[in-house]
Amino acid sequence: MPADIGADGDAPTWGIELTPEHPLEEIADLAALAEDEGFDLALSSSHYFNRDPFVALSWMASATDEIRLGPGVVNPYETHPVRLAAQAATIDEVSDGRGVFGIGAGDRSALSNLGVEHDRPLRRVLETFDVARDLWAGETVTHEGTFTAKDASLNLEECNLPVYVGAQGPHMLRMSAKHADGVLINAAHPRDLEWAAGQLEQGLEERTNEKGDFEALAFASVSVAADEDEAREAARPPVAFIAGAAAEPVLERHDIDREAASTVSDALEQGELGEAFGCVTPAMIDAFCIAGTTETVAEQFEAALEFVDGIVVGSPLGPDLEDAIGRASEALERARSQ
Numbered sequence: 001m002p003a004d005i006g007a008d009g010d011a012p013t014w015g016i017e018l019t020p021e022h023p024l025e026e027i028a029d030l031a032a033l034a035e036d037e038g039f040d041l042a043l044s045s046s047h048y049f050n051r052d053p054f055v056a057l058s059w060m061a062s063a064t065d066e067i068r069l070g071p072g073v074v075n076p077y078e079t080h081p082v083r084l085a086a087q088a089a090t091i092d093e094v095s096d097g098r099g100v101f102g103i104g105a106g107d108r109s110a111l112s113n114l115g116v117e118h119d120r121p122l123r124r125v126l127e128t129f130d131v132a133r134d135l136w137a138g139e140t141v142t143h144e145g146t147f148t149a150k151d152a153s154l155n156l157e158e159c160n161l162p163v164y165v166g167a168q169g170p171h172m173l174r175m176s177a178k179h180a181d182g183v184l185i186n187a188a189h190p191r192d193l194e195w196a197a198g199q200l201e202q203g204l205e206e207r208t209n210e211k212g213d214f215e216a217l218a219f220a221s222v223s224v225a226a227d228e229d230e231a232r233e234a235a236r237p238p239v240a241f242i243a244g245a246a247a248e249p250v251l252e253r254h255d256i257d258r259e260a261a262s263t264v265s266d267a268l269e270q271g272e273l274g275e276a277f278g279c280v281t282p283a284m285i286d287a288f289c290i291a292g293t294t295e296t297v298a299e300q301f302e303a304a305l306e307f308v309d310g311i312v313v314g315s316p317l318g319p320d321l322e323d324a325i326g327r328a329s330e331a332l333e334r335a336r337s338q
Contacts, residue, residue, distance in 0.1 A: 013217055013310025014332050015041035016317075016325065017072050018060070020051035027056050028063035030321060035067040037329035043072025043102055043312060048114060054087045061095035068098045072219070072312070073166035073184065075106025076128040077116045082141075082152045085132035092159045099159070102184060103129055104166030107245070120146050122171050126179060129163045136160060166219065169247075170199045177203025177214060184312060188220035188290045188300075191253055193307040215309045221289040222313045224297045224327040225320065231297075234319040235289040236277040242288040243280065244268045254287035294327045294334075301335035 016034045018027050031042045042060055044053040053071045060069055069091060074084055084103070092099025105121035112118070124146040131149060134141050137160070140153040165176035168186040176183040177200040185196045200216055207214065221238045225231040243256070244265035251261055260281055267276035285291055290300040301311055311332065318324025 012305055012308075012332070012336055013041060013215065014039045014329070015043060015217060015219075015310060015312030016328070017043045017045055017219070017312055017314040018056070019045045019047075019315050020053060020056040022321075024051060024056055024059045027051075028059040030325065031060035031067065031069075032063040033322060033325050034329075035064045037325055038333070039067060039313075039325075039329065040310075041068045041070075041100065041312065043070055045315065046071050046074045048078060048110065054091060057091045058094055061091065061098070064095075064098075066098070068100050069095050070100035070161075070164070071102045073102035073104040073164070075104055075111070076124050076147070077106055077111055077118065078114065080149075081124075081128040081131055081147055082135065082149050084128065085135045086154050086156065088132065088161055089136055089154060089156045089159050092161055093156060097159070099161045100164060101129065101132065101161045102164045102166060104184075105172065122175055125165060125172070126175055129165075129180065132161075133163070164215075164217070168196075173199035174203035176200070177216075178206045179211070180214070181212065182215035182217060184217050184219035185308065186219050188218065188222070188304070189254065189287050190303045190307060192250065192287075193218055193304055195253070197307045216307075217310045217312050218304050218308045219312045219314055220304065221315060222297065222324075222328060223289055223291040223316050223318050224294060224324050224331060225318045226293065226323075226327075228292045228296065230319050231293065232282075232285055232291045234316050235285050235291040236280045237273075238315050239284050239288045240264050240268060240273075240276045240280050243284045244276065246288075254283065256281075256283055256287060260284075294331050297328070298331035298334035301331055302338050305335055 016039050020027050044056040046053040057069050088101045127145045131143050135154050138158045143149040162181035164182040164184050165180045166184045167173045167176050223231045223235040243261050264276050264279045313328045
């Protein structure tokens, strides 16, 4: 594990991503199951075509008692940053102080579908959580930067939510280590996590003591099932989106053919999802998803934990969500005990 990350030395954080593509009652039940299975953190993913993540989180709060809850992750383009601060504070209130704030730059292609310009993402994310922290502290804020706020304040009790930045590129990783409370590294493979840890170390060198501890979590696509082939087959959709958007250095790191990745990307852009999923290669699944049986996934979790403080089990989870939550918990326990 990189020095200075996860300063308290406790057991690894277990997190899970729940995607509100399902009815909210089901999402709440899955959050309760995750809590029962020992997960520490439950994130509701945020995509404009799914149910609202903050509404989902309110349902999750009602169904749980201890697990931390937050968006994983929202972006400060679709919604004004001050509004995001209010929404996150509301979740903290309804969950009796269990809120976290997952913030990232958002997906450029998804934002373009909405006609939203993805401008100066690093500054936008940093300014968003800086302003949010002031608002949560009860301050009235005027801000002029990548967005504007004039005499803004929240009609809510003061709170202090930990900020986790969704990051993959070098600049966002370093910024998160310098300024945030934690990072959600968009990676599953130890090779990518080791590279990310090096970027985080550079940011931590500039982190001041008053910022407190910093936690690095792998936000990893995971698919676990009793049958290896079924788990890998379920991994195709998220892997297609990851591979289709992967930067050239990431593809080179895993020796993935650029033409094969472009084929996936082109099919996604044309809305041919079935074709895109079918073009996902075994090498792409190996690089971008932790997929397999409980035993296989436990081994990959153990390898990942060499470089991070914990793991957020991300979409798709597996072909059967309830079964996958139990298996992921077992795999994390095995990895932790090694």
